[in-house]
Every structure is written in structure tokens, then in C-alpha cells.
Amino acid sequence: MSALLEVDQLEVNFGGRVSAVRGASVTVERGETHCLVGESGCGKSVTALAVMNLLARGARRSAKRLAFEGQDLTGLSDSGMAHLRGNAMAMIFQEPMTSLNPAYTVGSQMTEVLRRHKKTTQRAATDRAADLLARVGITAPGLRLGQFPHQLSGGLRQRVMIAMALMCDPKLLIADEPTTALDVTVQAQILRLLAGLQRDLGLGMLLITHDLGIVARVAHRVSVMYAGEVVESAPTAELFANPKHPYTRGLLRCVPVPGKIKRDEPLGSIPGTVPRIGPGFEGCAFRDRCDFADVTCAHAIPRHAASVAHDFLCRLPA
Ligand SMILES: Nc1ncnc2c1ncn2[C@@H]1O[C@H](COP(=O)(O)OP(=O)(O)OP(=O)(O)O)[C@@H](O)[C@H]1O
Ligand code: SF4
Ligand SMILES: [Mg+2]
Structure with a gap:
């Protein structure tokens, strides 16, 4: 059976100047919670909006494959997409208003x-x-x-x-930072609620959050985005136990075990900021901030498999 949501090699550009999403691939299986993490400006929201076909005017979206339950979304008419939205796939935003x-x-x-x-x-x-x-x-x-x-x-x-x-009893729920506008105790209640609903209703969920405690508790899989790319993706326990990409390690600050992460534990801070990438950029976008960068990092970077379900984008060996 096909995955619930397949996003393969998604590209989103704004006005030909900003490459907000660069070849990102994300799969959500039925009944799975897939968390998308990364610093501000990494392309998490744009990825979610691209799936829902809710990008701002002027955005250009393309993908090798973008499919919901095996149905191609790129060829779908506006009315076909509007029928799916809020029905089989629904989205919750950060600010309910x-x-x-x-x-x-x-x-x-x-x-x-x-x-x-x-x-x-x-x-x-x-x-x-x-x-x-x-x-x-x-x-x-x-x-x-x-x-x-x-x-x-x-x-x-x-x-x-x-x-x-x-x-409408959706099969896929996309939640983009659904609690950041709320105070801390309410945040915890809402996230508990979402996790409970996901389990009870067997929803597939793509959850964007900055809270590592939540990721450790509710995610089956985690994908880490940096400057528009998915730089690492793995089952949750494996990502926390064995992060491979230097960016992931910075975010996790090498926290080794999911059970040791407290609620509200934020992503680690790494000196520097996420660069804005334009078309034609080559090499690793993290190289200005990476302790392991060398001259090869300015060229095409291979994607390595650390295990069957765990891959990362870095010149360092698996
Ligand atoms: N309408 C737009 N026009 C031009 N650039 C945009 C537009 N929307 C987003 N971008 C750019 O796309 C990139 C990715 O933005 P996105 O909102 O997806 O980041 P994010 O990972 O969701 O960050 P945050 O954690 O702050 O929500 C950023 O560089 C942003 O400036
Ligand atoms: S490719 Fe190079 S710069 Fe990028 S994360 Fe790996 S070592 Fe660091
Ligand atoms: Mg966002």
C-alpha cells in the first residue's frame, strides 16, 4: 500500500530569488507522527503549505512526486485540492485566528x-x-x-x-507549531490532546515543533530541515541516540536518550544564522557554521544511509 503522504524532491521558490525548499523529501505513513524540526527560516512551514497547496501567490512549487494516498497532488485542479483540504487532509496553524x-x-x-x-x-x-x-x-x-x-x-x-x-474525519493532520502562541501549561495540554487523538483515531500527523520534549514523546520519525533541505531523517529513538549530521547534533546538543529530555527543552542554539539560499547554490549550506567543514563541503554533498531507515546529507561517513 502507498504511504499516506509522499513528498519527494520538493522545490519551492519565491520570485526566482529565494529557494525556500530545496529537494526536500518527507513521507508520512498511516497512523504515524512525523515531526519536522529546524531553526526559524529553514522551510518547515513552506513545506507544509506546499503540501496543502496554500503557498503565497508568486511561489513556484515542483516535486518529483507529491502524493496523498497514492494520488498525485501536483496535477490536481484547484477544486480537487479544495475538496481534499479540510476533508481527508487538514491543517492546524500556529495562530488559530x-x-x-x-x-x-x-x-x-x-x-x-x-x-x-x-x-x-x-x-x-x-x-x-x-x-x-x-x-x-x-x-x-x-x-x-x-x-x-x-x-x-x-x-x-x-x-x-x-x-x-x-x-470531516481526516486521515492526515498537518500541525504547524500548533501551540507556540499559548502559555506553557496550555501548550502541554494541547500537545497531549493532539498525541491522544493521533493514537485513538489512527491519524497520520506531520507535526512542526521546536519542542524536543514533544518530539521525543510523540514522534515516530523525525526529519531535520536546514536551509530548505532535509539534512537528516530517522526513527525518533535512532535520531536521538545516534545523530549523524553536525547540525542535528548541534540542535540536540548531543542529548543521548529521549527519556532524559524534559518538556519544553528547546532546540540547541548554534552560533550564526540560517543563510538565505538562492538558485544555483552548491555545496553544504551549513558549512559556515560547521566545525567539520573543509573544502569538499563547497561541492555536491552525498546522502548517506546510517541504517535502512536513517539517512543524512553530509560528506562525513556514516
Ligand atoms: N511569501 C514569501 N515570500 C518570500 N519568501 C518567503 C515567503 N514565505 C517564506 N519565505 C522564505 O522561505 C524561507 C522558509 O520559511 P518558512 O516560513 O518555511 O520557515 P520555517 O522553518 O517555518 O521557520 P519558523 O520556525 O520561523 O516558522 C525563509 O527564508 C522565508 O523568508
Ligand atoms: S557537509 Fe561539511 S559543512 Fe556540511 S555538515 Fe557535513 S562536514 Fe559540515
Ligand atoms: Mg514556520
Whole structure:
């Protein structure tokens, strides 16, 4: 059976000047949580938006393969893609107000999603919305359905967003930093909720997060992005136990065991910043910050396999 989501050699350019994503490959299997990590500006959000075909105007997307359940997404019409979005594949953003409309009640927005995609009565849609609000831990769902987004706290809005994303029973959920706008205790609750839903509903999830504690706890696989490339990808335990790429090692600060990472443990900081890469760039984009860089790092870099399921992009041997 094909993977739930296959992204092979994705490229995204903005106006021919910024190569935001450069040959990135990411696969999400059914029922798997795949975490995407990397510093700010590495191309994580652009990758997620490219999958959903929600890139800003002027962006150019291409891929060797971009497929959902074996169905090619690059050849899909706008209406075909709109049908998939919010239906079989749904996305949760960092700031729920980007997706919630302040002018409509929670109930009308949630039922609208379902009625757009599935044949159903208003009554059944309202019942499902109330069930899902309860499922995401919202008390008095009937009351909340009649409220407007501004009447809810940030944490409640994010729960509503999650419930809304689940309205059509998606198989894939893409969550882009779903908790960074929230305070720390609420962040932990929301992430626990997402992890529980993923398990119970068997969702495939592409989760973008800076929180290594979360990665260690919920991810089955981790891909590390740097300057638009996936520089390392491995099953979670293997990545933490045996990081290969110097950038990954910097991010993890060589933390050896997932169980030893505390909640809210951020990515490690590495001196310097992520370069902005334009077309025609050659060699390793990390070379200005890498302790192991030598002249060969300015040329094409091989991708090595550290094991069957673990690969990395660096001249250093596996
Ligand atoms: N609309 C746009 N026009 C031009 N460049 C863009 C646009 N959107 C993103 N970029 C550029 O693409 C690169 C990747 O951005 P992206 O938002 O994917 O980073 P990110 O990894 O999600 O970072 P963060 O952790 O801060 O969310 C950055 O250099 C960014 O400036
Ligand atoms: S290719 Fe060279 S510069 Fe890049 S991470 Fe490996 S050793 Fe460092
Ligand atoms: Mg982002």
C-alpha cells in the first residue's frame, strides 16, 4: 500500500530569488507522527503549505512526486485540492485566528466545514460539532457553539481549531507549531490532546515543533530541515541516540536518550544564522557554521544511509 503522504524532491521558490525548499523529501505513513524540526527560516512551514497547496501567490512549487494516498497532488485542479483540504487532509496553524472567522460563531464555522464536504443535515452537523468539542476537552459544548471566537481564550480557540480540523474525519493532520502562541501549561495540554487523538483515531500527523520534549514523546520519525533541505531523517529513538549530521547534533546538543529530555527543552542554539539560499547554490549550506567543514563541503554533498531507515546529507561517513 502507498504511504499516506509522499513528498519527494520538493522545490519551492519565491520570485526566482529565494529557494525556500530545496529537494526536500518527507513521507508520512498511516497512523504515524512525523515531526519536522529546524531553526526559524529553514522551510518547515513552506513545506507544509506546499503540501496543502496554500503557498503565497508568486511561489513556484515542483516535486518529483507529491502524493496523498497514492494520488498525485501536483496535477490536481484547484477544486480537487479544495475538496481534499479540510476533508481527508487538514491543517492546524500556529495562530488559530488565521483560520477562525471572527464574524461567525464557532458552531456555524464547524458545521460549514462538514456541509461543504459531506452530505449531511444541519442537525447532524451540529451534533458532530458538539461531540468533537467535548472530545477535545471543551465543557458545555452547546454553549460554545453559539459563541464567537473572540469570546474564547487562546487555548480554547486552539481546541476549537483542532475539533474543526477533525470534522470531516481526516486521515492526515498537518500541525504547524500548533501551540507556540499559548502559555506553557496550555501548550502541554494541547500537545497531549493532539498525541491522544493521533493514537485513538489512527491519524497520520506531520507535526512542526521546536519542542524536543514533544518530539521525543510523540514522534515516530523525525526529519531535520536546514536551509530548505532535509539534512537528516530517522526513527525518533535512532535520531536521538545516534545523530549523524553536525547540525542535528548541534540542535540536540548531543542529548543521548529521549527519556532524559524534559518538556519544553528547546532546540540547541548554534552560533550564526540560517543563510538565505538562492538558485544555483552548491555545496553544504551549513558549512559556515560547521566545525567539520573543509573544502569538499563547497561541492555536491552525498546522502548517506546510517541504517535502512536513517539517512543524512553530509560528506562525513556514516
Ligand atoms: N511569501 C514569501 N515570500 C518570500 N519568501 C518567503 C515567503 N514565505 C517564506 N519565505 C522564505 O522561505 C524561507 C522558509 O520559511 P518558512 O516560513 O518555511 O520557515 P520555517 O522553518 O517555518 O521557520 P519558523 O520556525 O520561523 O516558522 C525563509 O527564508 C522565508 O523568508
Ligand atoms: S557537509 Fe561539511 S559543512 Fe556540511 S555538515 Fe557535513 S562536514 Fe559540515
Ligand atoms: Mg514556520
